[in-house]
Amino acid sequence: MGFEHMFGPLVQIVGSPYLMGLILLAIPIGMFFGAVPGLGGKLGVVLLIPFVFGMEPIAGAVFLIAMHSVVHTGGSIPSILFGVPGTGPDAATIVDGYPMAQRGEAGRALGASLGASGIGGVIGALFLAAMLPVLRPVILAFSPAEFFLLAIFGITFIAMLSGRSLIKGVSVGLLGLMVAFIGLDPHTGTQRYTFGQLYLWEGVSIIAAVLGIFAVPEMLALGVKGGAIADAPKKVAKYDLAQVLQGIGDVLRHPWLTLRTSLIGAGIGAIPGLGGDAASWICYGHAAQTCRDGKFGQGDVRGVIAPETANNSKEGGSLLPTLFFGVPGSSGMAILIGAFVMLGIQPGPQMALTGMDIVWALIWTLALANLLSVFMFVAMAPTFSLLVHVRGALLIPFVLVLSFLGAYLSESAWQNMGLLIVLGALGYFLKKYGWPRPPFVIGLVLGPIAEDSLHKALAIWGPTFFLRPMSLVFIVLIIASIGYYFWQRTRAGGIQVHSDV
Amino acid sequence: MSDGRTLTTAVMLAIFAGMSALALGFPAKAGFAPLLVGIPASLLCLAQLVIDLRRKRSSRAAGPGSPETGEENGETVITPREWFMFVWLAVFAALIAATGFHVGGPVAVFLYVRFGERERWFNAIFAGLGTFAIMWLVFTELLELSLFDGLLLPALLR
Numbered sequence: 001m002g003f004e005h006m007f008g009p010l011v012q013i014v015g016s017p018y019l020m021g022l023i024l025l026a027i028p029i030g031m032f033f034g035a036v037p038g039l040g041g042k043l044g045v046v047l048l049i050p051f052v053f054g055m056e057p058i059a060g061a062v063f064l065i066a067m068h069s070v071v072h073t074g075g076s077i078p079s080i081l082f083g084v085p086g087t088g089p090d091a092a093t094i095v096d097g098y099p100m101a102q103r104g105e106a107g108r109a110l111g112a113s114l115g116a117s118g119i120g121g122v123i124g125a126l127f128l129a130a131m132l133p134v135l136r137p138v139i140l141a142f143s144p145a146e147f148f149l150l151a152i153f154g155i156t157f158i159a160m161l162s163g164r165s166l167i168k169g170v171s172v173g174l175l176g177l178m179v180a181f182i183g184l185d186p187h188t189g190t191q192r193y194t195f196g197q198l199y200l201w202e203g204v205s206i207i208a209a210v211l212g213i214f215a216v217p218e219m220l221a222l223g224v225k226g227g228a229i230a231d232a233p234k235k236v237a238k239y240d241l242a243q244v245l246q247g248i249g250d251v252l253r254h255p256w257l258t259l260r261t262s263l264i265g266a267g268i269g270a271i272p273g274l275g276g277d278a279a280s281w282i283c284y285g286h287a288a289q290t291c292r293d294g295k296f297g298q299g300d301v302r303g304v305i306a307p308e309t310a311n312n313s314k315e316g317g318s319l320l321p322t323l324f325f326g327v328p329g330s331s332g333m334a335i336l337i338g339a340f341v342m343l344g345i346q347p348g349p350q351m352a353l354t355g356m357d358i359v360w361a362l363i364w365t366l367a368l369a370n371l372l373s374v375f376m377f378v379a380m381a382p383t384f385s386l387l388v389h390v391r392g393a394l395l396i397p398f399v400l401v402l403s404f405l406g407a408y409l410s411e412s413a414w415q416n417m418g419l420l421i422v423l424g425a426l427g428y429f430l431k432k433y434g435w436p437r438p439p440f441v442i443g444l445v446l447g448p449i450a451e452d453s454l455h456k457a458l459a460i461w462g463p464t465f466f467l468r469p470m471s472l473v474f475i476v477l478i479i480a481s482i483g484y485y486f487w488q489r490t491r492a493g494g495i496q497v498h499s500d501v
Numbered sequence: 502m503s504d505g506r507t508l509t510t511a512v513m514l515a516i517f518a519g520m521s522a523l524a525l526g527f528p529a530k531a532g533f534a535p536l537l538v539g540i541p542a543s544l545l546c547l548a549q550l551v552i553d554l555r556r557k558r559s560s561r562a563a564g565p566g567s568p569e570t571g572e573e574n575g576e577t578v579i580t581p582r583e584w585f586m587f588v589w590l591a592v593f594a595a596l597i598a599a600t601g602f603h604v605g606g607p608v609a610v611f612l613y614v615r616f617g618e619r620e621r622w623f624n625a626i627f628a629g630l631g632t633f634a635i636m637w638l639v640f641t642e643l644l645e646l647s648l649f650d651g652l653l654l655p656a657l658l659r
Contacts, residue, residue, distance in 0.1 A: 054644050167549045171513060174542035178520050181535050190531035193523060216590070223586040393618035394628060397610040400590070401632055404597050405606070405640070408649050414598060421594055425587065429509045451534040 006129070009361035013368065019062055023365060026066035027373050028380060033067070034074030037084050039218075041071035041332045042438075046215050047399060049207055049339050050406040058361055060343040064336060065362050066369035069121055072311035073373045076113035080304070081106055089311050092280040096296060096303025103299055107240055111247020112304045114377045116258060119251060120309030121370025123262035124269065124316025125363050131270070131320055132359070139324045139349045144456035145465040147325070147349075149474035151450035154327040155442055156478050165434065166485055172430065173439030179204050180447020187455055199413045206338035206444055207410035212423025213440050214335070215403045217431045220424065222392040244378060250301045257287060257302060258309055265310030269317025269329055279314040280307035316366055323347050323359055326449050331438030337445050342410060348449070505578040507553040514546035589617055601651030603641075607633035 013019045033044035045068055052060035075090035080097035093113060100109035142150070155173040182193040183203030194200040251258055261283040268279040287306035288296040296303045318329025326348040328334035337347050345358055403424075407416040430437055457465040465471060521539030524532040579587070592612070596605035611629030614620045620628075640646045 050640070051644070053646055165549075167545050167552070171517075171542055171545045171549065174538050174545070175513070175516065177538045178517065178535065178542070181538075185527075185531035188528050188531045190528055192527060192531060192535065193520065220583070220586045220590065223589070224580070224582045226582075393614060393620055394624070397593075397613040397617075397628065398632060400593050400613075401597070401602070401606040401610060401636075404593065405602055405636075405648070408602075409646065412647075414649050414652070417594055417598060421590060424590065426512070428583075429505065429512075433506045433509045435509070435513075454534065454537075455530075 005356060006360055009357055010364040013062065013361060013364055019059060022059060022063040023066040023369055023372065024376075026063050027070050027369055027376050030067035030070040030369075031074030031077075031373065031377065031380065034071035034090070035077045037078055040075075041068045042214055042335055043218060043399075044068065044071060045332065045335045045339060046207075046211055046406065047402050049211075049342065050402060050409050052339065052343065053409050055343070057340075057343040057345050058358060061340060061345055061358065061362060062365045064339055065365045068332060068336060069312065069315045069366050069369045070117075070373040072308070073114065073117040073121075073370070073377060075311070076117065076304075076308055077110065080109045080113060089280045089307070092284045092307035093304055093311075095284065096298070096300050099297070099299035100301065100304070105243065105299065107243025108247040108250065108301065109299075109304050110377075111244035112250045112301045113247070113308045114244065114374055115248035115251030116305040116308035117312045118370050118374040119258055120262045120265060121312035121315065121373075122367045123259065123309070124266045124313030125366035125370070126316070127263065127266035127313065128316040128319055128366070129360075129363050132356075135320065135324060136352045139352045142325075142349060142470070143460075143468075144453040145461065145468050146470045146474065148450055148453035148457055148465075149471055149478070150325055150327055151446040151453065153474050153478050153481070154321075154446055155439060155450075156481055165436075166482075168435045169439050172435050172437060173443040176440040176443020176445075177447045177450065178443075179209060179440075180444050181451070186448075186452065197415070199411065199415045202411070203448075204419065204444075205407070205410040205413075205416055206441075207342055208407035208416040208419050209423055209444055210335050210338055210441055211403045211406050212420040213427040213430075213437050215399060215406075216420060216424025217427035217437075219396045219399050219403075220428045221431060223396050226392065241378070247301065247304075248374075251305055254302060254305055257291065258305060260290075261286060261306045261309040262313040265313035266317035268310070269314030270320045271317075271329075279310040283307055283310035312370055316363070319362060319366070323351050323355075323362070324349060326446070328442055328445060331441055334438070334441040334445050338441070504557060507550065507557060508578055510546060510550045510553050514543060514550055517543040517546055585617075589613055597649070597651070599651050599653040601654055602636050602648040603633065603650070604654060605651060606636055 013023070029048070030041070030044060033039045033041060045064055048064060048067060052063055055063070072090060075085065076093050076097065078084045079090045079093040080101050083094050083098040083101075085091040085094060097109045097113065100106065155177070156170065180203070182200055184190070184194075184201050185192055191201070264283050264286060265279045268282060283306040284296075284303060287302050288294065291300075291302050294300040294302055314330075318333050320329065321327045322329045322333040322337060324347070326337065326346075328337055340347055345355065351359060403420060404417050407420040408414055410416060427437060429435075430440075461468070466475065517539050521536060521543055524535035524539055526532075527535070593609045596609045596612075599605060600608070607629040610632040611625050614628045615622065615625030636648065640648055
């Protein structure tokens with residue numbers, strides 16, 4: 001891994017007005033999806049997919065990663081100003097950010113959030129870069145047996161962490177796997193669940209399925225609820241630039257806390273499924289435990305710094321399993337995998353051999369987007385604070401049209417619009433009755449990997465592949481994660497780790 | 502089994518059971534993975550169905566004032582407002598499928614904003630024209646994508 005390999009993509013990005021323009025365009029879009037409560041990064045990626053059709057793989061990936069990496073930067077705006085989290089992981093910012101705003105320090109809280117997000121994002125990218133030399137030999141040592149169990153581990157883990165019901169989470173993950181089996185069987189050429197439909201021979205479009213299971217139910221729910229997207233007070237806390245700069249200064253005055261929580265966030269992000277809420281709450285808890293002189297919960301700036309660094313640094317960490325194992329670090333990353341595949345980038349172990357230029361381009365994009373978002377945030381935060389009052393009536397029809405467009409464009413098949421409606425209706429009821437939807441995407445993405453690896457492992461070792469040393473490690477991890485779930489359920493008053501359903 | 506919560510579980514069970522049954526007809530190698538997933542999934546959904554039915558029975562025993570009853574707990578399968586949204590979803594699909602994205606998309610947006618949400622004419626026309634502008638300028642001109650023209654419109658224009 002030479003100097004040229006590492007910095008070549010950076011020079012390529014910075015030297016290209018087109019790529020820099022895409023990053024600069026993606027940042028306010030990402031902040032928009034973060035700042036409007038209920039939208040979030042997953043929906044952002046899903047809805048931007050139609051816009052990256054026809055782009056070069058690197059350009060499309062840079063655009064999507066830049067957008068996704070700054071979602072939580074925007075998400076802190078409604079958290080601090082209104083006490084309404086822009087996205088799930090931003091909820092931890094409310095605990096101290098909102099009291100700060102109430103006592104007239106909204107600008108300072110926003111500045112702290114901004115500085116922490118920017119630095120956290122950059123450290124997350126550096127964490128990913130630092131892990132590459134360690135991870136590469138591990139990835140290359142994995143056999144089909146390990147990949148099969150890794151896929152099962154990913155599904156189990158995410159299913160358990162994304163909802164309150166183990167049965168529902170796992171079932172939805174398995175539904176994703178079943179949908180992934182639709183199409184021609186790669187080993188025998190048998191048609192599975194195609195019902196004679198030619199367009200299903202290649203399998204269900206991940207993009208159409210993701211749009212159906214995420215975007216459509218969100219819009220249906222918004223339409224059923226009616227009114228503004230979030231119930232936020234009309235009055236916005238006032239602040240000035242001096243306060244924002246003071247907040248950024250606060251981050252620099254607490255360098256060790258910033259560094260620690262960034263690294264913890266990145267580490268948590270690297271564990272499939274654990275990112276998001278867990279990263280921000282664990283880092284908040286870490287700050288509260290280690291800064292004993294603080295008044296956490298009453299407007300301590302360190303209570304803003306800790307979760308915000310974690311929110312952005314976890315993105316770098318969660319790219320690790322996503323890119324190199326094809327196991328999404330989070331549900332947002334699962335959707336990104338779908339988008340990458342559509343762009344012609346196939347995440348998985350081969351990335352370590354042939355795709356390092358893309359990996360480095362994504363690392364630098366993460367760092368650049370987080371850095372540039374600091375300046376954009378200062379300029380645009382007042383505007384973004386108004387987004388919390390956006391009425392669903394104006395958002396719903398446009399998002400629905402974009403969803404139909406994305407479903408159609410994914411395979412240039414109009415039949416995908418039918419699939420969108422069916423999965424949209426199913427997704428709505430799953431959402432309504434507490435069936436977590438992120439495991440569906442994980443199952444859908446991992447289905448082909450799991451099946452292919454299972455067949456290969458059985459062909460090479462037979463059923464004894466379960467007894468290989470690394471297989472046993474994964475089996476222990478799967479059992480441990482199930483044990484963790486039950487331990488978490490029985491633990492009263494602990495941190496509730498679950499993403500949106 | 503008239504409540505939405507139980508019905509959703511039953512639908513999930515039916516999906517898994519149906520797909521597992523179909524997998525029995527595949528050649529052994531092709532059916533192996535679907536059965537490996539479908540059978541445990543069916544059992545999980547069956548267990549969830551039992552949980553739902555027990556919860557329903559206990560909430561009935563607790564009486565109508567119980568917090569476990571009501572729409573929140575799935576007593577109403579589909580509310581009128583939900584029907585309203587599903588109908589609009591179908592309208593969007595029908596318009597786009599018939600007349601494509603350039604015509605059907607903006608028209609659907611206009612109709613929803615004006616007649617679905619009773620917004621002002623100006624807002625509805627602005628939303629419709631804005632959608633058309635994005636479809637045409639961004640997707641057709643800038644990204645040079647070939648958008649679906651619809652199943653009906655090309656035949657009518659021919």
